[in-house]
Amino acid sequence: MRAVVVGAGFAGSLIAKVLGDNGFSVLVLEAGADTDHDEAVERFRASRVKSPLRPYRTTVAAPSSDYLINTGPFDYASPYLRMNGGTGAAWTGITPRMHPDDFRTADIGRGRNWPISYDDLEPYYRAAEWEIGIAADADEQRQHLPVAEGYRYPMHALPRTYLDRVVASVVDGASIDGHELLVVGTPQARNGKPVDGYRPDGNLCAGYASCVPICPEQAKYTPHRTQKRWSGTVELRTRCVVNRVHADEFGRVTKVSYQRYEDDTTGRHTRHEEEADVVILAAHAIENAKLLLMSGLANSSDQVGRNLMDHPALLTWALMPQPVGPFRGPGSTTGIEAFRGGPERGRRAPFRIEIGNWGWGWSAGSPDSDTAEFVAAGLRGTALRRAVAERVSRQFALQVEVEQEADPANRVTLAAERDALGNPRPSLHYGLSDYVKDGLLAAKRVCDQLFEMLKAEDYTSYKPDEERYFEHNGEPLRYWGAGHGGGTHVMGSSRRDSVVDQWQRCWDHPNLYAVGCGSMPSLGTSNPSITMAALALRTADHLVSSRVEGVLGKMSKAP
Amino acid sequence: MDAFVELSAELTGFSAEELRSTGLVEQYRALAQDASHAEIIELWYTGVWRGVIPSSRAYAEGLAWKAVGVAPPGTRAPGFGSWEHRPRRSSL
Known part of the structure; x- marks a missing residue:
C-alpha cells in the first residue's frame, strides 16, 4: 500500500509514523526546507x-503565512510555517484537551457540532499524550475535564511559576459572575520528570523562556521527534510543493503533482508526479484548502476553504504589587478554566485565560519598550536602571483565547496573485462576529476584575493606530492571533454540508484524506494541537484497520 | 581613562567593570562614534543599534535584562524548576 502524505508537520509526521509501523510504504512531501537547530537559535x-517565524529558514518557492492576502473586514492574524516540522517547530507546546461540551457547540453555543464526541476521542488523547510526551497531573485535570480512571500522563506536571502561586493565593475560591475561580495546571509538551515506564526524548526543560519560537534545549516536542522514530518504509522529501491532486472519473485519487526546487532564493523548479493508493493532506488548514481548491476536488458541499477559525486572543497586562520573576521558564504553566463553559455560551463566546509568565513581552515588547519610555522621560544612570528593574520584575499578562464559531463567510479562496512557483496565493476573508466580540469584551471585564482582586496596576491599553484595534459597544478592543487556524475542510456527519467525514476522509473521494485543524468543526477554547494529534492518530488507526477491504474494495464498488 | 566607557557608565547606571565584562566595549565604541546619548543607552540596554541587533552577543548582554536580574530569553537557562522560586531582589 503506497501512501503519500503532503506536509511533514504535526499531523503528517504522526500519521506517517503509524502507517510506516504497519507496513505501508509512505512518501512524505514537504513544501519547505530543513532548518538547522543551532542556526535557528542563533538567528x-x-x-x-x-x-514566531523568525528563526526558521525561508524559501522564495514555499513562502510561509507572510504570503497570505487579507481581503476581509479584519486581518487574519496568525502565522504558520512551511518548513520540515511545520508550525509544530515554533508552537508554544501547551496541550489542554477540548472540553466535552466543545464537541456540541451548535447545541449549546454557536457554530457546528462534531460528528464524534469527547468519548470517541478520549483514547486517542491518551495515545497522543504518550506519543508527544505531555507533562500534567491527571487528578488536577479531572477538576475540569473527564480523564480516564487510572490514567497517568507520561510526565509529572511541571512546577508552577512563582507568579502562578501569587495569583492562586488570591483568586482560588473567589468568584466572578458566579464562576468559581481556580488556577489549574496546563498540560505541557515539554520535558518534566517522567512517571515509571516512560523515557523522555530529549532534555529536561531548563527554563530558557523562548519556547515560542524555539527551545534551545530541545525540551519541547516538535514533529522532528516523531520523524526520528519513523520506520524505514517512510521516506521524506523536503522542498517539494504539491500543487495538484489528481482523481479519476470515479473520484478515486490516483496521483499528486509536485514542484521540486533546490535553491532558497528563486522559484526555479522541476516538475514531478507520484502515484498513490491513498493521499493524506496534512499541509496546514489554509494550505490544505488551497490545494483542494487548486485541484478542484472534495468540494461538492461548497465548504472547502470556508469556516476559517482562529482563537482571537485578548491580551491584558499589569504590574503586581511585588516582583514576580517574569521571563523565567515556560510562557504559561497554569490557567483559569472557569469561563470555558456555562450558560453564557449561548450568548457570547467562551474563553480560557492563560496566566502569562513572560512579562509584557508579547503584549508590549518589554523590556525594550520600558527602556525607551524611561529614556524618553529623561531617566539616566542609576535612576534608569532602577526604573527598568522595578517595572519589569513586576510584570505579568493574562492571555485569553476566545472561541470563534465556524462561519462559512470566513474563508480561504485562491487569489489572482501568484507565488514564485506560479501557484495562486491564498486569499483570506476574515471577520469577527458579534458573538466573538461579546466574548472578547466579557473577557476584558473578567481581566479587569482579576487585576482588581490581585491589587495589580492595570497598564492595558488599546489604541486606534495599533493593528487589529476595533471598538465594540463603545469599548476599545484589540485581538492577537493565537496561531490556531482551523475549519477549512470541516468535518461533519453529512456530505451535503461538510468536506470530510469523522475519519477525516473526503466525502467525495474514498482514498483522499484532509487532516489537521482544518477538519475541526469548532476549536472550543483549547490550544488545538493535542486535539489535532488525537484526530491524526484516530485517522491512522482507521487507515490501518481498513486497508484490506479499504481502498481496493471501494474501487470495485465505485459507480 | 576611557571616555566612551565612562560616558556609558554614567548613562546606563552600570559600572565600567560591568560594561567591560560584556565583551562589547570595542564593538559599541566603533558603532557609537556619532551617537546621541539615547542611542548609546538603547544600544547597551537592548542590544539594538539603529533598528538592528549587531550580534547575538549584543542581545545576550542587554543591560535591561541584567537590571531585572534575568537572562534574555533563549540565551542562558536558569534550570528546571527555578521559576518556582521567589525572585531575588535586584542588586540596586
Missing part, C-alpha cells in the same frame, strides 16, 4: 523582532 538571538 533567534540576532533578530530584532523575535516573531
Whole structure:
C-alpha cells in the first residue's frame, strides 16, 4: 500500500509514523526546507523582532503565512510555517484537551457540532499524550475535564511559576459572575520528570523562556521527534510543493503533482508526479484548502476553504504589587478554566485565560519598550536602571483565547496573485462576529476584575493606530492571533454540508484524506494541537484497520 | 581613562567593570562614534543599534535584562524548576 502524505508537520509526521509501523510504504512531501537547530537559535538571538517565524529558514518557492492576502473586514492574524516540522517547530507546546461540551457547540453555543464526541476521542488523547510526551497531573485535570480512571500522563506536571502561586493565593475560591475561580495546571509538551515506564526524548526543560519560537534545549516536542522514530518504509522529501491532486472519473485519487526546487532564493523548479493508493493532506488548514481548491476536488458541499477559525486572543497586562520573576521558564504553566463553559455560551463566546509568565513581552515588547519610555522621560544612570528593574520584575499578562464559531463567510479562496512557483496565493476573508466580540469584551471585564482582586496596576491599553484595534459597544478592543487556524475542510456527519467525514476522509473521494485543524468543526477554547494529534492518530488507526477491504474494495464498488 | 566607557557608565547606571565584562566595549565604541546619548543607552540596554541587533552577543548582554536580574530569553537557562522560586531582589 503506497501512501503519500503532503506536509511533514504535526499531523503528517504522526500519521506517517503509524502507517510506516504497519507496513505501508509512505512518501512524505514537504513544501519547505530543513532548518538547522543551532542556526535557528542563533538567528533567534540576532533578530530584532523575535516573531514566531523568525528563526526558521525561508524559501522564495514555499513562502510561509507572510504570503497570505487579507481581503476581509479584519486581518487574519496568525502565522504558520512551511518548513520540515511545520508550525509544530515554533508552537508554544501547551496541550489542554477540548472540553466535552466543545464537541456540541451548535447545541449549546454557536457554530457546528462534531460528528464524534469527547468519548470517541478520549483514547486517542491518551495515545497522543504518550506519543508527544505531555507533562500534567491527571487528578488536577479531572477538576475540569473527564480523564480516564487510572490514567497517568507520561510526565509529572511541571512546577508552577512563582507568579502562578501569587495569583492562586488570591483568586482560588473567589468568584466572578458566579464562576468559581481556580488556577489549574496546563498540560505541557515539554520535558518534566517522567512517571515509571516512560523515557523522555530529549532534555529536561531548563527554563530558557523562548519556547515560542524555539527551545534551545530541545525540551519541547516538535514533529522532528516523531520523524526520528519513523520506520524505514517512510521516506521524506523536503522542498517539494504539491500543487495538484489528481482523481479519476470515479473520484478515486490516483496521483499528486509536485514542484521540486533546490535553491532558497528563486522559484526555479522541476516538475514531478507520484502515484498513490491513498493521499493524506496534512499541509496546514489554509494550505490544505488551497490545494483542494487548486485541484478542484472534495468540494461538492461548497465548504472547502470556508469556516476559517482562529482563537482571537485578548491580551491584558499589569504590574503586581511585588516582583514576580517574569521571563523565567515556560510562557504559561497554569490557567483559569472557569469561563470555558456555562450558560453564557449561548450568548457570547467562551474563553480560557492563560496566566502569562513572560512579562509584557508579547503584549508590549518589554523590556525594550520600558527602556525607551524611561529614556524618553529623561531617566539616566542609576535612576534608569532602577526604573527598568522595578517595572519589569513586576510584570505579568493574562492571555485569553476566545472561541470563534465556524462561519462559512470566513474563508480561504485562491487569489489572482501568484507565488514564485506560479501557484495562486491564498486569499483570506476574515471577520469577527458579534458573538466573538461579546466574548472578547466579557473577557476584558473578567481581566479587569482579576487585576482588581490581585491589587495589580492595570497598564492595558488599546489604541486606534495599533493593528487589529476595533471598538465594540463603545469599548476599545484589540485581538492577537493565537496561531490556531482551523475549519477549512470541516468535518461533519453529512456530505451535503461538510468536506470530510469523522475519519477525516473526503466525502467525495474514498482514498483522499484532509487532516489537521482544518477538519475541526469548532476549536472550543483549547490550544488545538493535542486535539489535532488525537484526530491524526484516530485517522491512522482507521487507515490501518481498513486497508484490506479499504481502498481496493471501494474501487470495485465505485459507480 | 576611557571616555566612551565612562560616558556609558554614567548613562546606563552600570559600572565600567560591568560594561567591560560584556565583551562589547570595542564593538559599541566603533558603532557609537556619532551617537546621541539615547542611542548609546538603547544600544547597551537592548542590544539594538539603529533598528538592528549587531550580534547575538549584543542581545545576550542587554543591560535591561541584567537590571531585572534575568537572562534574555533563549540565551542562558536558569534550570528546571527555578521559576518556582521567589525572585531575588535586584542588586540596586
